[in-house]
Amino acid sequence: MAKLILHQVSIGTLQNINLEVAPGEIVCLSGPSGAGKSRLLRAVADLEPHGGTVKLGNLAQGLVPGHRWRRSVMMVPAESAWWFDTVGEHLYKPMPKALHALGFDEDVSEWSVSRLSSGEKQRLALIRALSREPDVLLLDEPTANLDEKTTRQVEDWLISVIHARNRPVLWVAHSREQIRRVAKRHFCIEGSKLLELQE
Amino acid sequence: MNAIALSWWQLALASCLVMALAACTFAAHLGVGKSLLIAALRTAIQLALIGLVLEALFAVGSLFWVALMGLAMLLLAGREVVARQKYRLRGGWSFAIGTLSMFISAFSVTVLTLVAVIGPEPWYQPQYAIPLLGMLLGNTMTGVALGLDRLTESARRSRNIIENRLMLGETWSEACGDFRREAMRAGLMPIINAMAAAGIVSLPGMMTGQILAGSPPALAVKYQILIMFTIAAGTGFGTFAAVALCSRRLFDRRERLRVDRLTTAGHDRFFT
Structure with a gap:
């Protein structure tokens, strides 16, 4: 597995961001609302025009078509969208173990998306993304709509999956406790810069 | 073809229907009476002009x-x-x-x-x-x-x-x-x-x-x-x-x- 490299990336107010995330490593990003955390993830996923270079190992973002890059470097937004009628139609392959690990019944695939709560949508969005088998995960507040117990459940599951698959992960989080639990390295956005915080 | 020729005064007679409609919209405070009359006037002018253009075009035919x-x-x-x-x-x-x-x-x-x-x-x-x-x-x-x-x-x-x-x-x-x-x-x-x-x-x-x-x-x-x-x-x-x-x-x-x-x-x- 390759590492994720951001070199001199600029988007919005953020300027010349440099960052490397190793395979199997979770790096957390935090900062005040509107600081540009989500936009940085969008730049890495190539969803917005930006300056600088993003690479996965030796493969530069601009050298592959946009959809192939995003298939490989996948962002999971804070607010997920759903367009088919049932949950199962959104999954690219059956994910029985993941569904079970996050507390869903076997018949969840038959559920109508209109009956999903925001917390269920958030957990299912993670499973949907992993059903595409991405090489990198960009998680934008993946537990924002969850209670404490479910948050821990999702964290444990994500950590085990990320380590098992040996994938680099950028994780936007607000809670200091959560950052301490999931990541060894933590960066905070201050103004136009990304500062590494040492615990 | 044996069409009955229409004269301008006959069209003016037909326009009375539009004016009657405009009067009704005024009475009902629909606020579209003016637009209706302007649109009707535009129809008459635009079609009359295009009629002239088409007649000239038919005559030249290039x-x-x-x-x-x-x-x-x-x-x-x-x-x-x-x-x-x-x-x-x-x-x-x-x-x-x-x-x-x-x-x-x-x-x-x-x-x-x-x-x-x-x-x-x-x-x-x-x-x-x-x-x-x-x-x-x-x-x-x-x-x-x-x-x-x-x-x-x-x-x-x-x-x-x-x-x-x-x-x-x-x-x-x-x-x-x-x-x-x-x-x-x-x-x-x-x-x-x-x-x-x-x-x-x-x-x-x-x-x-x-x-x-x-x-x-x-x-x-x-x-x-x-x-x-x-x-x-x-x-x-x-x-x-x-x-x-x-x-x-x-x-x-x-x-x-x-x-x-x-x-x-x-x-x-x-x-x-």
Whole structure:
């Protein structure tokens, strides 16, 4: 597995961001609302025009078509969208173990998306993304709509999956406790810069 | 043909009906009386002028003047397509896409119909070419405008869905496929409804006009069927082309959704 490299990336107010995330490593990003955390993830996923270079190992973002890059470097937004009628139609392959690990019944695939709560949508969005088998995960507040117990459940599951698959992960989080639990390295956005915080 | 000649005073008599309607709208405080009268006046002036232009064109009958008239009609139709969109592409792209789509569909269907079906001598005889092109452009314009309006509206309203699909590695075409199909259906529905209702619910305008002008109904019906078929083809292909081109323009080379390329009416410097 390759590492994720951001070199001199600029988007919005953020300027010349440099960052490397190793395979199997979770790096957390935090900062005040509107600081540009989500936009940085969008730049890495190539969803917005930006300056600088993003690479996965030796493969530069601009050298592959946009959809192939995003298939490989996948962002999971804070607010997920759903367009088919049932949950199962959104999954690219059956994910029985993941569904079970996050507390869903076997018949969840038959559920109508209109009956999903925001917390269920958030957990299912993670499973949907992993059903595409991405090489990198960009998680934008993946537990924002969850209670404490479910948050821990999702964290444990994500950590085990990320380590098992040996994938680099950028994780936007607000809670200091959560950052301490999931990541060894933590960066905070201050103004136009990304500062590494040492615990 | 043995049409009863209409004089201007007879038309003035008919205009009394519109004035009576305007009086009613005033009385009912609908606030559209002025617009109604202005629209009626515009109809009379515009049609009288086009009557003069057509008479001159029929007298000259050269390919150059027919083509020039066709070009003017096309550009005005392109302008109208833009005016009917709530959200339009910046920098004249909506105009260019609408005009090109109508050129591809309406002009090719008109030329094909003139050459292969009606067969006047010469093929560009203005008596056939101009009315046929006018009918096709008018209807294609409606289809293209409806299709583009639905597509751009969907792109703004459903940005989250399209971007979430892009995040999952879908191509731009997959991510907006549902909205593109919806836009194409919106553009095609008026002509499908018109064909389904023709002769049962309504007598189409061209056929009615021909019969009033003294044509045998059997001939008028044949022309109407021909017109309906050509309008369906023109509208369909025009809408397909416009929606395909516009949807591509909504994404950049990296297949990113670019709603920033849309602007609302009144903010487009190209047309203000």
